[in-house]
Amino acid sequence: MSNEITIIGGGLAGCEAAWQAAERGVVVALHEMKPGKYSPAHHLPGLAELVCSNSLRGESLDNAVGLLKEELKRCGSLFMAAALATRVPAGGALAVDRQLFSSYITAKIAQHPLIRVVTGEVGEIPGKGIVIIASGPLTSERLAAGIATHTGSYLYFYDAIAPIVTAESIDFSKAFRASRYGKGEGDDYLNCPMDEATYRMFVAALVAGDKVAARDFEKVVHFEGCMPIEEMAERGPETLRFGPMKPVGLADPRSGAEPYAVVQLRQENREGTLFNLVGFQTKLTYPEQRRIFSMIPGLEQADFIRLGSMHRNTFINAPRLLLPTFQLQDTSRIFFAGQITGVEGYVESAGSGFLAGINGARLAQGLVPTVPPPATALGALVHHITNAEARHFQPMNVNYGLFPELAGKVKKKEKRARLAERALAELAAWQENIR
Missing domain, CATH: 3.50.50.60 (FAD/NAD(P)-binding domain)
Structure with a gap:
Protein backbone atom coordinates (compact mmCIF):
# COMPACT_ATOMS: atom_id res chain seq x y z
CA MET A 1 0.00 0.00 0.00
CA LEU A 155 -30.96 2.92 1.61
CA TYR A 156 -32.11 6.45 2.32
CA PHE A 157 -34.10 8.62 4.66
CA TYR A 158 -35.06 12.27 4.81
CA ASP A 159 -33.59 14.92 7.07
CA ALA A 160 -35.02 18.39 7.68
CA ILE A 161 -33.37 21.68 8.60
CA ALA A 162 -34.83 24.04 11.22
CA PRO A 163 -35.35 27.78 10.55
CA ILE A 164 -33.17 30.57 11.98
CA VAL A 165 -34.44 34.03 12.97
CA THR A 166 -32.69 37.27 13.86
CA ALA A 167 -32.66 38.26 17.53
CA GLU A 168 -33.68 41.83 16.77
CA SER A 169 -36.91 40.64 15.16
CA ILE A 170 -38.05 38.69 18.26
CA ASP A 171 -40.57 40.31 20.59
CA PHE A 172 -38.82 39.86 23.94
CA SER A 173 -41.84 41.16 25.84
CA LYS A 174 -43.56 37.86 25.01
CA ALA A 175 -40.60 35.50 25.29
CA PHE A 176 -38.61 34.62 28.41
CA ARG A 177 -35.13 33.26 28.99
CA ALA A 178 -34.71 29.93 30.78
CA SER A 179 -33.10 26.53 30.42
CA ARG A 180 -35.16 23.46 31.22
CA TYR A 181 -34.87 22.73 34.97
CA GLY A 182 -32.36 25.60 35.20
CA LYS A 183 -29.50 23.67 33.59
CA GLY A 184 -26.44 25.57 32.35
CA GLU A 185 -26.60 29.25 33.18
CA GLY A 186 -30.36 28.99 33.55
CA ASP A 187 -31.11 31.44 30.76
CA ASP A 188 -29.39 29.96 27.71
CA TYR A 189 -32.65 29.38 25.81
CA LEU A 190 -35.31 31.83 24.71
CA ASN A 191 -38.82 30.48 25.23
CA CYS A 192 -42.00 31.49 23.43
CA PRO A 193 -44.97 30.37 25.58
CA MET A 194 -48.38 29.35 24.22
CA ASP A 195 -51.72 29.06 25.94
CA GLU A 196 -53.99 26.16 25.00
CA ALA A 197 -56.02 28.04 22.38
CA THR A 198 -52.93 29.32 20.58
CA TYR A 199 -51.33 25.89 20.71
CA ARG A 200 -54.34 24.17 19.15
CA MET A 201 -54.55 26.73 16.34
CA PHE A 202 -50.85 26.31 15.71
CA VAL A 203 -51.08 22.50 15.52
CA ALA A 204 -54.04 22.72 13.16
CA ALA A 205 -52.10 25.08 10.90
CA LEU A 206 -49.11 22.74 10.84
CA VAL A 207 -51.25 19.79 9.83
CA ALA A 208 -53.08 21.73 7.10
CA GLY A 209 -50.02 23.61 5.79
CA ASP A 210 -48.64 23.07 2.30
CA LYS A 211 -45.61 20.77 2.22
CA VAL A 212 -42.85 20.26 -0.32
CA ALA A 213 -43.65 17.03 -2.12
CA ALA A 214 -41.07 14.28 -2.58
CA ARG A 215 -40.13 13.27 -6.08
CA ASP A 216 -42.23 10.43 -7.49
CA PHE A 217 -39.46 7.83 -7.37
CA GLU A 218 -38.50 8.55 -3.76
CA LYS A 219 -40.14 6.84 -0.83
CA VAL A 220 -40.32 9.15 2.17
CA VAL A 221 -38.71 7.54 5.23
CA HIS A 222 -38.08 9.93 8.13
CA PHE A 223 -35.44 9.32 10.81
CA GLU A 224 -37.20 9.49 14.18
CA GLY A 225 -34.49 11.68 15.68
CA CYS A 226 -35.09 14.44 13.14
CA MET A 227 -38.84 14.21 12.43
CA PRO A 228 -40.39 17.24 10.68
CA ILE A 229 -42.54 19.25 13.08
CA GLU A 230 -45.65 18.87 10.92
CA GLU A 231 -45.20 15.08 10.77
CA MET A 232 -45.22 14.98 14.57
CA ALA A 233 -48.32 17.19 14.67
CA GLU A 234 -50.16 14.72 12.44
CA ARG A 235 -49.65 11.96 15.02
CA GLY A 236 -52.07 13.63 17.42
CA PRO A 237 -52.95 17.01 18.94
CA GLU A 238 -50.88 16.45 22.09
CA THR A 239 -47.77 14.97 20.44
CA LEU A 240 -45.84 18.23 20.26
CA ARG A 241 -46.54 19.00 23.93
CA PHE A 242 -44.66 15.82 24.81
CA GLY A 243 -41.92 16.48 22.26
CA PRO A 244 -40.17 19.67 21.12
CA MET A 245 -42.87 21.93 22.61
CA LYS A 246 -42.79 20.30 26.05
CA PRO A 247 -43.29 22.97 28.77
CA VAL A 248 -42.08 20.82 31.70
CA GLY A 249 -39.32 22.50 33.68
CA LEU A 250 -39.84 25.89 32.01
CA ALA A 251 -41.73 28.14 34.40
CA ASP A 252 -42.51 31.60 33.03
CA PRO A 253 -40.85 34.02 35.52
CA ARG A 254 -43.63 36.55 34.96
CA SER A 255 -46.35 34.22 36.24
CA GLY A 256 -44.40 31.47 37.96
CA ALA A 257 -46.43 28.89 36.05
CA GLU A 258 -45.54 26.54 33.21
CA PRO A 259 -47.09 27.48 29.86
CA TYR A 260 -49.42 25.04 28.10
CA ALA A 261 -46.72 24.61 25.45
CA VAL A 262 -43.47 26.36 24.56
CA VAL A 263 -41.26 26.89 21.53
CA GLN A 264 -37.58 27.04 22.47
CA LEU A 265 -35.05 29.15 20.56
CA ARG A 266 -31.34 28.42 20.91
CA GLN A 267 -28.59 30.96 20.36
CA GLU A 268 -26.98 30.30 16.97
CA ASN A 269 -23.81 32.41 17.22
CA ARG A 270 -21.57 33.94 19.87
CA GLU A 271 -22.86 37.42 19.26
CA GLY A 272 -26.40 36.30 20.09
CA THR A 273 -27.80 37.88 16.93
CA LEU A 274 -29.31 34.67 15.57
CA PHE A 275 -31.58 32.02 17.09
CA ASN A 276 -32.83 28.72 15.70
CA LEU A 277 -36.15 27.06 16.47
CA VAL A 278 -35.26 23.96 18.48
CA GLY A 279 -36.81 20.78 17.09
CA PHE A 280 -38.59 22.65 14.29
CA GLN A 281 -37.21 20.73 11.33
CA THR A 282 -39.73 21.08 8.54
CA LYS A 283 -40.74 20.34 4.98
CA LEU A 284 -43.37 23.09 4.86
CA THR A 285 -43.12 25.36 1.83
CA TYR A 286 -41.30 28.64 2.42
CA PRO A 287 -44.48 30.82 2.33
CA GLU A 288 -46.19 28.47 4.78
CA GLN A 289 -43.22 28.54 7.14
CA ARG A 290 -43.35 32.32 7.30
CA ARG A 291 -47.12 32.29 7.83
CA ILE A 292 -47.36 29.47 10.36
CA PHE A 293 -44.24 30.14 12.40
CA SER A 294 -45.30 33.77 12.72
CA MET A 295 -48.21 32.45 14.82
CA ILE A 296 -45.69 31.70 17.58
CA PRO A 297 -45.93 34.36 20.34
CA GLY A 298 -42.87 36.58 20.04
CA LEU A 299 -42.21 35.65 16.42
CA GLU A 300 -45.05 37.60 14.80
CA GLN A 301 -42.52 39.89 13.07
CA ALA A 302 -39.69 37.37 12.87
CA ASP A 303 -37.03 37.86 10.20
CA PHE A 304 -36.23 34.35 8.95
CA ILE A 305 -32.67 34.44 7.64
CA ARG A 306 -32.83 30.71 6.94
CA LEU A 307 -35.99 28.73 6.37
CA GLY A 308 -36.34 25.03 6.86
CA SER A 309 -35.70 22.67 3.98
CA MET A 310 -35.83 18.99 3.11
CA HIS A 311 -33.09 16.91 1.58
CA ARG A 312 -32.37 13.30 0.79
CA ASN A 313 -29.84 11.56 3.04
CA THR A 314 -28.12 8.53 1.56
CA PHE A 315 -26.43 5.74 3.51
Missing part, protein backbone atom coordinates in the same frame (compact mmCIF):
# COMPACT_ATOMS: atom_id res chain seq x y z
CA SER A 2 1.16 3.52 -0.78
CA ASN A 3 1.86 5.71 2.24
CA GLU A 4 -0.83 8.14 1.09
CA ILE A 5 -4.57 8.24 1.63
CA THR A 6 -7.27 9.73 -0.58
CA ILE A 7 -10.22 11.09 1.38
CA ILE A 8 -13.39 12.06 -0.47
CA GLY A 9 -15.45 14.65 1.38
CA GLY A 10 -14.45 17.62 3.55
CA GLY A 11 -17.22 17.36 6.13
CA LEU A 12 -16.88 16.41 9.78
CA ALA A 13 -15.89 12.80 9.11
CA GLY A 14 -13.53 13.57 6.23
CA CYS A 15 -11.69 16.31 8.11
CA GLU A 16 -11.38 14.22 11.25
CA ALA A 17 -10.10 11.26 9.21
CA ALA A 18 -7.57 13.47 7.42
CA TRP A 19 -6.32 14.95 10.70
CA GLN A 20 -5.90 11.60 12.44
CA ALA A 21 -4.08 10.04 9.48
CA ALA A 22 -1.79 13.04 9.02
CA GLU A 23 -1.00 13.23 12.73
CA ARG A 24 0.27 9.65 12.39
CA GLY A 25 2.66 10.63 9.61
CA VAL A 26 0.61 9.66 6.56
CA VAL A 27 0.21 11.97 3.56
CA VAL A 28 -3.42 12.83 2.81
CA ALA A 29 -5.20 14.19 -0.25
CA LEU A 30 -8.52 15.59 0.99
CA HIS A 31 -11.04 16.10 -1.84
CA GLU A 32 -13.92 18.57 -1.37
CA MET A 33 -16.27 19.63 -4.18
CA LYS A 34 -16.97 23.07 -2.65
CA PRO A 35 -16.74 25.87 -3.59
CA GLY A 36 -17.10 24.71 -7.19
CA LYS A 37 -20.26 22.77 -6.37
CA TYR A 38 -22.60 22.82 -3.39
CA SER A 39 -25.12 20.27 -2.16
CA PRO A 40 -28.71 21.52 -1.64
CA ALA A 41 -28.03 22.03 2.10
CA HIS A 42 -24.54 23.59 2.08
CA HIS A 43 -23.82 27.32 1.93
CA LEU A 44 -20.44 28.06 3.56
CA PRO A 45 -17.31 27.72 1.40
CA GLY A 46 -15.20 26.20 4.18
CA LEU A 47 -14.74 22.64 5.41
CA ALA A 48 -16.74 20.89 8.15
CA GLU A 49 -19.94 22.88 7.63
CA LEU A 50 -22.78 22.16 10.07
CA VAL A 51 -25.90 22.12 7.91
CA CYS A 52 -28.64 21.36 10.45
CA SER A 53 -28.56 22.42 14.11
CA ASN A 54 -25.54 24.10 15.68
CA SER A 55 -25.92 21.89 18.74
CA LEU A 56 -23.67 18.91 19.36
CA ARG A 57 -26.15 17.75 22.03
CA GLY A 58 -25.58 17.06 25.71
CA GLU A 59 -22.22 17.27 27.48
CA SER A 60 -23.04 15.24 30.57
CA LEU A 61 -21.81 11.65 30.88
CA ASP A 62 -25.40 10.80 31.81
CA ASN A 63 -26.04 10.49 28.09
CA ALA A 64 -24.01 8.49 25.63
CA VAL A 65 -23.27 11.35 23.26
CA GLY A 66 -21.67 13.23 26.14
CA LEU A 67 -19.49 10.19 26.76
CA LEU A 68 -18.60 9.95 23.06
CA LYS A 69 -17.50 13.59 23.11
CA GLU A 70 -15.33 12.91 26.15
CA GLU A 71 -13.75 9.91 24.43
CA LEU A 72 -12.96 11.91 21.31
CA LYS A 73 -11.54 14.78 23.36
CA ARG A 74 -9.21 12.42 25.21
CA CYS A 75 -8.07 10.90 21.91
CA GLY A 76 -7.06 14.24 20.35
CA SER A 77 -10.04 14.83 18.09
CA LEU A 78 -9.89 17.90 15.82
CA PHE A 79 -13.69 18.04 15.88
CA MET A 80 -13.73 18.37 19.67
CA ALA A 81 -10.92 20.93 19.72
CA ALA A 82 -12.90 23.05 17.26
CA ALA A 83 -16.14 22.65 19.22
CA LEU A 84 -14.60 23.72 22.51
CA ALA A 85 -12.88 26.69 20.86
CA THR A 86 -16.07 28.01 19.20
CA ARG A 87 -18.82 27.12 21.69
CA VAL A 88 -21.83 29.32 22.43
CA PRO A 89 -24.21 29.17 25.45
CA ALA A 90 -26.64 26.24 25.25
CA GLY A 91 -27.49 25.08 28.77
CA GLY A 92 -26.50 21.47 29.27
CA ALA A 93 -25.61 21.06 25.59
CA LEU A 94 -22.45 21.85 23.64
CA ALA A 95 -23.37 24.22 20.80
CA VAL A 96 -21.04 26.16 18.51
CA ASP A 97 -20.89 29.20 16.28
CA ARG A 98 -21.11 27.30 13.01
CA GLN A 99 -19.12 29.82 10.96
CA LEU A 100 -16.27 29.99 13.49
CA PHE A 101 -16.35 26.21 13.80
CA SER A 102 -15.93 25.73 10.04
CA SER A 103 -13.21 28.39 9.89
CA TYR A 104 -11.29 26.76 12.75
CA ILE A 105 -11.19 23.35 11.07
CA THR A 106 -10.53 24.80 7.61
CA ALA A 107 -7.49 26.66 8.94
CA LYS A 108 -6.13 23.64 10.84
CA ILE A 109 -6.45 21.39 7.80
CA ALA A 110 -4.85 23.99 5.50
CA GLN A 111 -1.90 24.45 7.87
CA HIS A 112 -1.07 20.76 8.28
CA PRO A 113 2.07 19.92 6.25
CA LEU A 114 0.85 16.42 5.34
CA ILE A 115 -2.65 17.37 4.16
CA ARG A 116 -3.33 18.60 0.63
CA VAL A 117 -6.83 19.93 -0.06
CA VAL A 118 -8.04 19.25 -3.60
CA THR A 119 -11.14 21.13 -4.73
CA GLY A 120 -13.55 19.75 -7.29
CA GLU A 121 -16.14 17.00 -7.51
CA VAL A 122 -14.96 13.39 -7.45
CA GLY A 123 -17.03 11.26 -9.80
CA GLU A 124 -15.59 7.83 -9.14
CA ILE A 125 -13.57 5.92 -6.56
CA PRO A 126 -9.85 5.73 -7.39
CA GLY A 127 -8.90 2.33 -8.74
CA LYS A 128 -5.95 1.87 -6.42
CA GLY A 129 -4.57 3.06 -3.11
CA ILE A 130 -6.25 3.59 0.25
CA VAL A 131 -9.50 5.56 -0.01
CA ILE A 132 -11.81 6.88 2.70
CA ILE A 133 -15.25 7.81 1.39
CA ALA A 134 -16.73 10.46 3.66
CA SER A 135 -18.97 12.16 1.12
CA GLY A 136 -21.84 12.44 3.53
CA PRO A 137 -25.58 11.89 3.34
CA LEU A 138 -25.83 14.31 0.42
CA THR A 139 -23.37 12.48 -1.82
CA SER A 140 -23.50 13.79 -5.39
CA GLU A 141 -25.20 11.65 -8.03
CA ARG A 142 -21.96 11.07 -9.94
CA LEU A 143 -20.08 9.80 -6.92
CA ALA A 144 -23.09 7.81 -5.71
CA ALA A 145 -23.06 5.93 -9.00
CA GLY A 146 -19.37 5.18 -8.54
CA ILE A 147 -19.91 4.00 -4.97
CA ALA A 148 -22.78 1.77 -6.08
CA THR A 149 -20.37 -0.29 -8.17
CA HIS A 150 -18.82 -1.42 -4.88
CA THR A 151 -21.84 -1.44 -2.58
CA GLY A 152 -24.89 -2.24 -4.68
CA SER A 153 -28.25 -0.78 -3.64
CA TYR A 154 -28.64 2.16 -1.25
CA ILE A 316 -25.07 2.30 2.79
CA ASN A 317 -26.22 -0.95 4.33
CA ALA A 318 -23.33 -1.11 6.80
CA PRO A 319 -24.16 -4.51 8.37
CA ARG A 320 -23.87 -6.13 4.94
CA LEU A 321 -20.92 -4.11 3.67
CA LEU A 322 -18.59 -2.91 6.42
CA LEU A 323 -16.11 -4.41 8.84
CA PRO A 324 -15.94 -2.86 12.34
CA THR A 325 -12.76 -1.12 11.13
CA PHE A 326 -14.96 0.77 8.59
CA GLN A 327 -13.34 -1.12 5.69
CA LEU A 328 -15.43 -2.65 2.94
CA GLN A 329 -15.69 -6.36 3.59
CA ASP A 330 -14.59 -7.34 0.08
CA THR A 331 -12.24 -4.41 -0.70
CA SER A 332 -10.12 -3.66 2.36
CA ARG A 333 -8.37 -0.63 0.83
CA ILE A 334 -11.70 1.25 0.78
CA PHE A 335 -13.09 2.73 3.99
CA PHE A 336 -16.32 4.59 4.66
CA ALA A 337 -16.88 7.25 7.32
CA GLY A 338 -19.59 9.66 8.44
CA GLN A 339 -23.35 9.58 7.99
CA ILE A 340 -23.06 7.58 4.79
CA THR A 341 -22.23 4.60 7.06
CA GLY A 342 -25.52 4.90 8.95
CA VAL A 343 -24.30 6.72 12.02
CA GLU A 344 -26.58 9.64 12.80
CA GLY A 345 -25.44 12.94 14.27
CA TYR A 346 -22.51 15.32 14.16
CA VAL A 347 -20.56 13.70 16.98
CA GLU A 348 -21.15 10.20 15.66
CA SER A 349 -19.99 11.28 12.19
CA ALA A 350 -16.79 12.75 13.58
CA GLY A 351 -16.26 9.59 15.65
CA SER A 352 -16.50 7.37 12.59
CA GLY A 353 -14.06 9.64 10.75
CA PHE A 354 -11.70 9.43 13.71
CA LEU A 355 -11.64 5.63 13.53
CA ALA A 356 -11.45 5.45 9.73
CA GLY A 357 -8.53 7.90 9.73
CA ILE A 358 -6.63 5.90 12.30
CA ASN A 359 -7.23 2.64 10.47
CA GLY A 360 -6.42 4.11 7.08
CA ALA A 361 -3.09 5.27 8.50
CA ARG A 362 -2.42 1.89 10.10
CA LEU A 363 -3.09 0.11 6.81
CA ALA A 364 -0.77 2.52 4.98
CA GLN A 365 1.97 1.80 7.52
CA GLY A 366 1.58 -1.97 7.36
CA LEU A 367 -0.17 -2.22 10.72
CA VAL A 368 -3.35 -4.13 11.55
CA PRO A 369 -6.48 -1.93 11.75
CA THR A 370 -7.99 -1.63 15.21
CA VAL A 371 -11.49 -1.59 16.71
CA PRO A 372 -12.37 0.20 19.97
CA PRO A 373 -13.76 -1.94 22.81
CA PRO A 374 -17.55 -2.40 22.55
CA ALA A 375 -17.90 -1.02 26.09
CA THR A 376 -16.78 2.43 24.86
CA ALA A 377 -19.27 4.80 23.23
CA LEU A 378 -17.44 4.66 19.90
CA GLY A 379 -17.07 0.90 20.09
CA ALA A 380 -20.74 0.37 20.94
CA LEU A 381 -21.80 2.49 17.97
CA VAL A 382 -19.41 0.71 15.60
CA HIS A 383 -20.61 -2.67 16.83
CA HIS A 384 -24.23 -1.70 16.24
CA ILE A 385 -23.93 -0.43 12.69
CA THR A 386 -21.86 -3.40 11.59
CA ASN A 387 -23.97 -6.02 13.41
CA ALA A 388 -27.54 -4.72 13.17
CA GLU A 389 -30.20 -6.60 11.22
CA ALA A 390 -29.33 -5.74 7.64
CA ARG A 391 -32.87 -6.11 6.32
CA HIS A 392 -34.23 -3.27 8.48
CA PHE A 393 -31.07 -1.24 9.01
CA GLN A 394 -31.67 2.42 9.85
CA PRO A 395 -29.37 5.25 11.00
CA MET A 396 -28.60 5.32 14.70
CA ASN A 397 -27.43 7.85 17.27
CA VAL A 398 -25.13 6.62 20.01
CA ASN A 399 -27.11 5.67 23.13
CA TYR A 400 -26.58 3.62 26.26
CA GLY A 401 -28.94 0.96 24.95
CA LEU A 402 -26.14 -0.11 22.58
CA PHE A 403 -23.64 -0.84 25.38
CA PRO A 404 -22.85 -4.30 26.80
CA GLU A 405 -24.49 -4.96 30.15
CA LEU A 406 -22.53 -4.39 33.34
CA ALA A 407 -21.49 -7.37 35.41
CA GLY A 408 -23.58 -8.01 38.50
CA LYS A 409 -26.52 -6.02 39.84
CA VAL A 410 -26.35 -2.25 39.52
CA LYS A 411 -28.89 0.27 40.80
CA LYS A 412 -30.73 1.97 37.98
CA LYS A 413 -29.71 5.47 39.08
CA GLU A 414 -26.04 4.41 39.09
CA LYS A 415 -26.02 2.50 35.82
CA ARG A 416 -25.05 5.27 33.42
CA ALA A 417 -22.27 6.52 35.66
CA ARG A 418 -20.91 2.99 35.88
CA LEU A 419 -21.16 2.51 32.10
CA ALA A 420 -19.24 5.76 31.56
CA GLU A 421 -16.61 4.82 34.13
CA ARG A 422 -16.07 1.44 32.47
CA ALA A 423 -15.96 3.02 29.02
CA LEU A 424 -13.27 5.54 29.91
CA ALA A 425 -11.16 2.89 31.61
CA GLU A 426 -11.30 0.64 28.54
CA LEU A 427 -10.66 3.63 26.28
CA ALA A 428 -7.45 4.39 28.15
CA ALA A 429 -6.18 0.86 27.58
CA TRP A 430 -7.13 0.97 23.88
CA GLN A 431 -5.42 4.34 23.41
CA GLU A 432 -2.07 2.70 24.08
CA ASN A 433 -2.51 0.79 20.81
CA ILE A 434 -3.44 3.75 18.60
CA ARG A 435 -0.85 6.39 19.46
